[in-house]
Structure formats: structure tokens, C-alpha cells
Amino acid sequence: xxxxxxxxxxxxxxxxxxxxxxxxxxxxxxxxxxxxxxxxxxxxxxxxxxxxxxxxxxxxxxxxxxxxxxxxxxxxxxxxxxxxxxxxxxxxxxxxxxxxxxxxxxxxxxxxxxxxxxxxxxxxxxxxxxxxxxxxxxxxxxxxxxxxxxxxxxxxxxxxxxxxxxxxxxxxxxxxxxxxxxxxxxxxxxxxxxxxxxxxxxxxxxxxxxxxxxxxxxxxxxxxxxxxxxxxxxxxxxxxxxxxxxxxxxxxxxxxxxxxxxxxxxxxxxxxxxxxxxxxxxxxxxxxxxxxxxxxxxxxxxxxxxxxxxxxxxxxxxxxxxxxxxxxxxxxx
Amino acid sequence: xxxxxxxxxxxxxxxxxxxxxxxxxxxxxxxxxxxxxxxxxxxxxxxxxxxxxxxxxxxxxxxxxxxxxxxxxxxxxxxxxxxxxxxxxxxxxxxxxxxxxxxxxxxxxxxxxxxxxxxxxxxxxxxxxxxxxxxxxxxxxxxxxxxxxxxxxxxxxxxxxxxxxxxxxxxxxxxxxxxxxxxxxxxxxxxxxxxxxxxxxxxxxxxxxxxxxxxxxxxxxxxxxxxxxxxx
Numbered sequence: 001x002x003x004x005x006x007x008x009x010x011x012x013x014x015x016x017x018x019x020x021x022x023x024x025x026x027x028x029x030x031x032x033x034x035x036x037x038x039x040x041x042x043x044x045x046x047x048x049x050x051x052x053x054x055x056x057x058x059x060x061x062x063x064x065x066x067x068x069x070x071x072x073x074x075x076x077x078x079x080x081x082x083x084x085x086x087x088x089x090x091x092x093x094x095x096x097x098x099x100x101x102x103x104x105x106x107x108x109x110x111x112x113x114x115x116x117x118x119x120x121x122x123x124x125x126x127x128x129x130x131x132x133x134x135x136x137x138x139x140x141x142x143x144x145x146x147x148x149x150x151x152x153x154x155x156x157x158x159x160x161x162x163x164x165x166x167x168x169x170x171x172x173x174x175x176x177x178x179x180x181x182x183x184x185x186x187x188x189x190x191x192x193x194x195x196x197x198x199x200x201x202x203x204x205x206x207x208x209x210x211x212x213x214x215x216x217x218x219x220x221x222x223x224x225x226x227x228x229x230x231x232x233x234x235x236x237x238x239x240x241x242x243x244x245x246x247x248x249x250x251x252x253x254x255x256x257x258x259x260x261x262x263x264x265x266x267x268x269x270x271x272x273x274x275x276x277x278x279x280x281x282x283x284x285x286x287x288x289x290x291x292x293x294x295x296x297x298x299x300x301x302x303x304x305x306x307x308x309x310x311x312x313x314x315x316x317x318x319x320x321x322x323x324x325x326x327x328x329x330x331x332x333x
Numbered sequence: 334x335x336x337x338x339x340x341x342x343x344x345x346x347x348x349x350x351x352x353x354x355x356x357x358x359x360x361x362x363x364x365x366x367x368x369x370x371x372x373x374x375x376x377x378x379x380x381x382x383x384x385x386x387x388x389x390x391x392x393x394x395x396x397x398x399x400x401x402x403x404x405x406x407x408x409x410x411x412x413x414x415x416x417x418x419x420x421x422x423x424x425x426x427x428x429x430x431x432x433x434x435x436x437x438x439x440x441x442x443x444x445x446x447x448x449x450x451x452x453x454x455x456x457x458x459x460x461x462x463x464x465x466x467x468x469x470x471x472x473x474x475x476x477x478x479x480x481x482x483x484x485x486x487x488x489x490x491x492x493x494x495x496x497x498x499x500x501x502x503x504x505x506x507x508x509x510x511x512x513x514x515x516x517x518x519x520x521x522x523x524x525x526x527x528x529x530x531x532x533x534x535x536x537x538x539x540x541x542x543x544x545x546x547x548x549x550x551x552x553x554x555x556x557x558x559x560x561x562x563x564x565x
Contacts, residue, residue, distance in 0.1 A: 020493065
């Protein structure tokens with residue numbers, strides 16, 4: 001099929017004579033990379049694909065970060081509210097007011113009897129004198145209105161009892177109150193067992209609602225991550241199409257895409273966790289400063305490390321799976 | 334392979350291609366092209382030139398008939414084998430199909446990259462090829478900063494770099510000026526002299542006449558003429 005050079009049209013080619021022939025002659029001398037070096041190639045291509053599309057990558061990372069931030073924030077909020085309610089319900093205060101003039105021996109006997117009951121978390125005796133001192137302290141600068149009451153103290157001595165709220169504590173508290181009301185030295189019993197029952201019902205409702213909210217939040221996160229991987233796929237569709245047209249083996253398309261998506265998923269998830277922690281620290285600092293939760297305050301905690309790891313691994317895994325699904329659909333089409 | 338089969342690069346028998354829902358693109362195509370031939374496919378827009386080339390690099394499957402390229406029936410190839418088939422041919426697209434995130438040099442080297450050739454080796458070869466098409470100075474430029482003619486030369490360099498047995502070019506000089514068109518045809522002739530079978534879909538009748546090669550004429554999906562060296 002060779003044609004004489006003089007028959008070729010007059011063209012301004014910069015092609016040096018015989019250069020293609022030289023390349024064709026050397027075609028079998030090309031040195032290929034070993035199978036063991038392919039992983040390094042796929043990783044470097046995965047990293048390159050993230051860097052080569054900085055805006056797409058930034059949008060993907062920020063979107064995944066926002067999703068994980070939402071998840072971490074929701075988990076921290078639900079866990080702390082649950083803990084707060086659980087701990088509030090775990091103890092029940094019962095105030096047992098005693099009649100005036102009861103001999104110390106009878107008071108001591110009742111105290112011993114109460115301390116022997118397993119359902120009670122603590123039993124504290126408040127004398128008439130201690131009750132007045134406490135009342136005076138609570139009045140602060142207006143405590144002078146109590147001047148002169150030292151000799152005729154109207155406040156009764158009492159027992160402050162904490163009943164365990166969990167298990168059969170609710171029934172135990174009601175039984176205790178009923179028995180104390182019949183006791184000869186007891187003037188009155190003030191308790192919150194009805195409030196505890198309401199609290200337990202409220203806690204059950206809260207746990208149901210929080211489960212629904214958690215499923216909803218996870219659904220939103222999955223949707224956002226899936227949409228993000230589709231965005232990555234969309235941004236790289238021309239490149240993938242060209243790779244297929246020049247005959248790139250499937251692993252040359254799939255593995256760098258997988259690694260690139262995993263990198264973006266990990267960076268996004270890690271950023272979301274870090275952002276979530278700082279937001280939590282800010283909220284905790286505010287709550288501590290306000291003193292709104294009183295004795296319950298120290299219980300405010302962040303999401304546990306294993307849960308955070310689960311979120312990160314879950315985000316990366318879901319990003320990779322949804323990315324590969326989108327890629328496979330594109331390649332099949 | 335032996336005898337006639339060994340000499341044939343392409344064999345199409347009773348090929349039809351119908352796009353959904355019922356748009357015929359090719360009808361009753363029987364065609365044989367020998368190894369080392371240089372063939373033009375001419376025809377008006379919509380005649381089926383691009384579809385014919387797409388069948389040859391397995392971008393489309395025929396609706397009926399068989400397409401055999403280099404001894405392989407393309408209808409029965411797995412995805413892996415389709416990719417292997419494409420690595421053995423060089424395709425030049427009218428819209429260049431260059432990777433925007435890679436330089437001209439990296440784009441050229443890409444055809445060796447997907448064959449697993451070492452980086453230093455492929456970049457050296459790619460630079461050699463880029464020099465051959467007169468773009469040595471633009472090696473580090475990205476496609477979007479290159480002119481149409483420069484992009485087409487990068488695409489040709491990529492198609493030629495893995496020394497394919499078959500080169501398919503779809504309107505390779507579609508929007509280029511005559512000087513650049515001539516240079517590109519010269520490259521393809523050089524590749525043909527090296528042993529590659531070259532098939533070019535083109536409407537550049539002046540160049541087709543001037544090069545005096547076998548020309549298939551398509552009209553409404555049918556081959557209405559097969560002229561071997563019309564001026565010869």
C-alpha cells in the first residue's frame with residue numbers, strides 16, 4: 001500500500017521523516033508497571049482526581065462535613081437529653097416531716113429502719129435547727145425576718161430521702177410513703193411519685209420520638225452523601241467517558257474513582273466530627289455558664305469515640321458504595 | 334488466522350444498525366477492508382459514517398449482522414475484551430475528547446498509561462510524538478488553552494502513540510484550516526506506511542480526491558459506492 005513520496009500532496013507538516021516508523025519499530029520495547037505497583041498508581045490517581053477538580057472536591061467535602069455535623073449534633077443532643085431525663089428519673093426525693101417533741105430515740109429508730117431499706121439511695125436527717133439555718137440561708141439579706149424564732153422554731157425536723165427511680169423504685173416509693181404516713185411520729189410526707197410516673201411515660205415517648213428523628217437524620221445524611229457522590233461522578237463523566245473510549249481497563253476507571261471518593265468521604269466526615277466537637281464545646285461552655293441544669297450539669301457529654309468512628313467509617317463506606325453505584329450505572333449506559 | 338482472514342482487518346456482513354425507537358442508521362452493510370489499507374468513508378451528514386466507525390470500536394453494537402475486526406467478532410466481546418480491543422486501535426474524534434485536567438503531554442501519554450506503561454517511558458514517548466506533530470512547545474498546556482488545530486494534533490498524537498493496528502478518524506479535519514488539514518492527513522499517511530490500517534470519515538472531497546485512495550460512499554445508511562483509487 002506504500003505510495004511514492006512525490007504523490008503526496010504539498011503540505012506543511014512538521015513531522016520529521018521516519019519518526020513514526022521509529023516509534024512503530026520500538027512498539028514492543030515498552031516497559032510496563034508490575035501488578036504490585038498498580039496500587040500506588042491507583043492511589044496517586046485517586047489523589048490527583050481530588051486535587052484536579054478543587055471546586056467539586058471542596059463542595060463534596062463540605063456537603064459530607066455538613067451531613068456528619070448534623071448527625072453528630074443530633075446524636076449528642078439526643079444522648080444528653082435522654083441522659084438528663086434518665087438521671088432525673090433515677091432518684092425520687094421524699095420529705096418526711098416529723099411531729100414536734102418526738103424523743104431522739106424514736107427518731108434514731110426510724111432513721112435506722114429507713115437506712116435498712118434497699119430501695120432507698122440516701123437518708124438524711126434534718127434537725128429543726130438545721131432546717132431553720134437552711135431557710136435563713138435561702139432568704140439571704142432578708143433573713144432578718146426570722147430574728148427571734150430561735151427559741152420558738154416553727155420548722156419541723158425531717159428526713160430527706162432519695163428513692164431509686166429505676167426498676168421497681170416507683171412502686172417501692174409509693175409503698176414507703178403509705179407506710180410512713182401511718183407512722184406515729186410522722187406529721188406529713190411530701191413526695192413526687194406521680195411526677196416520676198409522668199417522667200417515665202415522657203421518657204418512653206422521648207425515646208420513640210428520638211428514634212424517629214435519628215432515622216430521619218440518617219436518611220437526610222444518606223441522601224446528601226449520595227447526591228454528593230453523584231456530583232463527583234457528574235464532574236468526572238467526560239474524563240470517565242474518554243477513559244472508556246481509549247480502552248482503559250475497568251480497574252483503571254474504578255479504583256482511582258473509589259479512592260478519590262473515599263478520600264473526600266473521609267475528609268468530609270472528619271471535618272464534620274471536628275466541627276461537631278467545637279460546636280458541642282461551645283454549647284457546653286454556655287450551659288455551664290448559665291447553671292440552668294444545676295446538679296445535672298456535669299453529665300453533659302460528647303458522642304463516644306466508638307460512635308464517632310462508626311459515623312466516619314459509615315460515611316466513607318456509604319460514599320464509596322453510592323459512588324461506585326453511580327459509576328457502574330454510567331459505565332453500563 | 335490464515336489466508337484471506339489473516340489479510341482482513343475488517344469484515345462486516347449484513348450489518349444493520351437501528352437506533353430506538355426505529356431510526357435506521359445503517360442497512361445491509363457488507364464490507365471487507367484489508368490490513369494496511371487507507372480508506373475514506375464519504376457521505377453527507379447523517380449518512381451513517383460515524384455510526385460505522387462506532388461499530389468498529391465497539392461503541393455501538395449492531396442490531397443485526399456481524400462485525401469482525403482484527404479477527405474478533407465484536408458482538409461477543411465482554412466489557413474487558415472491548416477495552417482490550419480499543420487499546421489496539423487509535424480513534425480520532427471530531428471533538429478531540431481530551432482530558433481537561435491533564436496537560437497536552439499527559440493527554441498524549443494517556444493511551445500508554447491505560448496499557449500500564451511506566452511513567453517515564455510513556456512521557457518520553459509522548460514527548461517524542463508531541464514533537465512529531467509540532468507541539469513540543471505546548472507540552473505543558475491544558476486543552477482549553479490550545480487552539481482547535483492544536484487540540485486535534487494532540488488527539489492524533491494520542492491515537493498514534495500506542496502504534497495501533499487500526500486507526501479510525503471521524504472528520505479529523507472538520508473545522509481546521511487547509512494547512513493544518515494537510516499536516517494531519519500526512520501524519521495518517523505516515524502511520525499507514527508503518528502498517529496501520531486507516532479509516533477516515535470525511536466530507537473533505539478535495540483531499541479525498543487528491544490522496545487517491547479507496548473511498549466508500551454512504552447514503553442513508555447504505556454503501557452506494559466503493560471506489561478503489563478513483564483517479565489511479
